[in-house]
Ligand SMILES: CC(=O)[C@@H](O)[C@H](O)COP(=O)(O)O
């Protein structure tokens with residue numbers, strides 16, 4: 001069954017706007033779980049602009065939900081991951097001035113260093129995922145460093161979809177889907193798990209959920225935005241319904 005990891009960063013973004021205690025991302029995680037989320041994703045950024053260390057600690061202590069910890073490949077973050085032991089750690093590139101993640105991790109360029117990071121996480125029993133662009137060279141490098149999972153960056157697809165007026169049949173959209181499909185085939189061929197995420201929403205999710213062998217989609221901004229109006233459980237339920245319908249897995 002295709003799975004949904006709900007990213008709750010932007011519940012914390014709202015809280016940090018006032019530096020107060022609400023809304024609580026841990027509460028959001030429980031609501032998302034009750035709505036059918038298979039896991040929770042948080043990005044503990046080096047600048048701590050939204051999720052805080054204490055949020056991740058409480059998530060581990062108070063909930064049973066599977067955790068995907070997105071993090072920069074730094075010593076500080078590896079130390080935190082090794083203490084918290086999330087079910088999965090995803091290595092992402094980080095820029096202080098970016099509004100959100102702007103591209104995939106360049107695994108090819110940092111192979112030796114990243115191999116060490118994956119090894120340290122593996123020694124702590126943590127599965128490593130890498131957030132990469134839909135490029136075969138990056139997939140192959142991910143396999144060489146020992147990553148067990150690749151999450152393909154769906155941002156370029158989402159932009160193409162939006163720019164084409166949500167026309168999933170336009171040439172630019174089909175070209176982006178083909179890149180993700182080919183990367184997914186390479187990932188699976190090398191024995192890794194094929195995940196995808198970034199900027200997916202209620203309009204553009206189905207062509208990605210339909211791809212052969214895709215295991216998990218990680219979606220945050222769109223679900224939290226919908227939840228403002230419909231509540232978290234309903235927002236998650238609807239996203240899962242769309243994913244399962246597209247994957248031919250019933251509702
Ligand atoms: C790696 C990725 O695709 C995103 O989840 C990103 O990490 C989200 O970070 P923000 O929530 O800070 O936009």
Ligand SMILES: NCC(=O)COP(=O)(O)O
Pocket residue numbers: 007041151197198199200218219220221222
């Ligand atoms: N890794 C992608 C993710 O966690 C959610 O990204 P977004 O839906 O907030 O763009």
